[in-house]
Amino acid sequence: MTYIPRQKVTKLIPNKFEAIKVAALEARRLNDRARTYNVALPGKITTLAVERLINGKIEFYDVKERARQVRLEREQEGEE
Numbered sequence: 001m002t003y004i005p006r007q008k009v010t011k012l013i014p015n016k017f018e019a020i021k022v023a024a025l026e027a028r029r030l031n032d033r034a035r036t037y038n039v040a041l042p043g044k045i046t047t048l049a050v051e052r053l054i055n056g057k058i059e060f061y062d063v064k065e066r067a068r069q070v071r072l073e074r075e076q077e078g079e080e
Contacts (some may be wrong), residue, residue: 001045022060023049
């Protein structure tokens, strides 16, 4: 079993359950690409996904936070 440094993950995404969700989606994406191109990935796919998350190679955002930012931007545009 691979050790995953929880502190490094929670620095990027404070909610550990959200971090797991993001890593799982990346693992699924990596698996789909590997199957599409018939390529064997080195190591476990979940470990690769977590490493990519820690190294900042995955773009992610919180849907609620993004909606709040858009709403605030629209309100600011209306004031100007």
